[in-house]
Amino acid sequence: MHELPVIEKIVDIILTTAQKHQINEIRAVNLEIGELSHLEEEWMQHYFDYLSKDTIAQGAKLKIDKIQAKMRCSHCQNEFEAYSGSSVKKNCLFCGSTELKLISGNEYYIKNLEAI
Amino acid sequence: MQDIKLIEVKQDILSENKELADNLRTRLQQEKTFLLNLMSSPGAGKTSLIQKTIEKLQQEFRIGIIEADIDSMVDSEKIASLGITAIQLRTGGFCHLDASMLNQALEDLEFQDFDLIIVENIGNLVCPAEFDIGAIKNAMILSVPEGDDKPLKYPAMFSVSDVVVLNKIDYLQLTEFDTLEFKDRINSLNAGAPVFELSCRTEDGLTDWTTWLKNQIDSFIQG
Numbered sequence: 001m002h003e004l005p006v007i008e009k010i011v012d013i014i015l016t017t018a019q020k021h022q023i024n025e026i027r028a029v030n031l032e033i034g035e036l037s038h039l040e041e042e043w044m045q046h047y048f049d050y051l052s053k054d055t056i057a058q059g060a061k062l063k064i065d066k067i068q069a070k071m072r073c074s075h076c077q078n079e080f081e082a083y084s085g086s087s088v089k090k091n092c093l094f095c096g097s098t099e100l101k102l103i104s105g106n107e108y109y110i111k112n113l114e115a116i
Numbered sequence: 117m118q119d120i121k122l123i124e125v126k127q128d129i130l131s132e133n134k135e136l137a138d139n140l141r142t143r144l145q146q147e148k149t150f151l152l153n154l155m156s157s158p159g160a161g162k163t164s165l166i167q168k169t170i171e172k173l174q175q176e177f178r179i180g181i182i183e184a185d186i187d188s189m190v191d192s193e194k195i196a197s198l199g200i201t202a203i204q205l206r207t208g209g210f211c212h213l214d215a216s217m218l219n220q221a222l223e224d225l226e227f228q229d230f231d232l233i234i235v236e237n238i239g240n241l242v243c244p245a246e247f248d249i250g251a252i253k254n255a256m257i258l259s260v261p262e263g264d265d266k267p268l269k270y271p272a273m274f275s276v277s278d279v280v281v282l283n284k285i286d287y288l289q290l291t292e293f294d295t296l297e298f299k300d301r302i303n304s305l306n307a308g309a310p311v312f313e314l315s316c317r318t319e320d321g322l323t324d325w326t327t328w329l330k331n332q333i334d335s336f337i338q339g
Contacts, residue, residue: 005214
């Protein structure tokens with residue numbers, strides 16, 4: 001839903017990093033993006049191509065590691081995948097408790113750059 | 117062929133926003149200005165709830181409004197007609213507000229002069245949940261016609277909200293909406309978050325909400 005501002009930030013961060021490391025060309029950007037963000041990879045790349053035009057990141061590929069949304073049961077402490085279809089689970093898979101906490105799926109993280 | 121090097125970045129894309137939001141919160145605490153972030157889908161009743169809240173609390177608090185709905189100037193005109201200072205943010209089609217937009221809006225409003233500032237965030241259940249705007253409390257409104265399954269479809273929104281308002285309860289009889297089930301679902305994601313059932317149209321349940329808000333502001337100002 002908000003690919004554009006997120007990609008603006010990514011381009012900003014990678015160009016700053018590239019400058020520090022005196023890189024000539026960025027070939028790929030490795031990202032970790034949580035499932036809860038609902039970001040569309042196709043649109044992310046599309047905006048990236050647009051915003052990185054005429055920079056050293058032009059043509060770089062976004063390699064996205066989708067991080068699964070997980071829940072932890074506050075009762076039995078077990079962890080499990082949060083989604084069943086398009087909804088998150090209401091009960092713990094192990095003990096049935098309804099006291100669940102989302103523990104992952106919110107990630108917006110730049111791991112590293114592949115550069116020359 | 118040149119070798120490809122791996123350059124570590126290890127940076128959270130949202131960290132800058134988070135930091136700015138924390139700074140903003142500190143300044144609001146110093147100035148004793150209670151910032152309430154109101155989030156919902158379009159049409160759930162953000163503007164109506166703001167109007168009703170103003171009517172109930174404007175004798176006690178100096179209230180300011182920051183409008184960010186994509187919809188033109190209509191909303192801020194409605195609020196200004198109540199004699200309340202309102203500013204309209206031009207969000208340029210953005211799907212959410214972030215801390216830097218709020219920083220600017222608070223400066224424009226001269227936030228030090230207010231006890232309560234309500235932000236009408238952009239109508240959307242996904243993005244506003246991810247961008248901390250520096251609010252003292254985050255509230256979300258769901259309206260009965262949207263359905264009781266929303267907490268399970270938009271878990272992030274229901275997890276970050278400190279309080280949930282269920283609006284349009286005058287429609288309950290016309291729908292399959294299960295209030296107990298809805299509260300259960302919120303409680304499973306966000307234990308302890310209060311849920312206020314009300315109708316901005318009939319004003320049923322409205323006082324419970326405004327009393328809660330008043331108490332929050334009083335203890336914030338005293339604390």
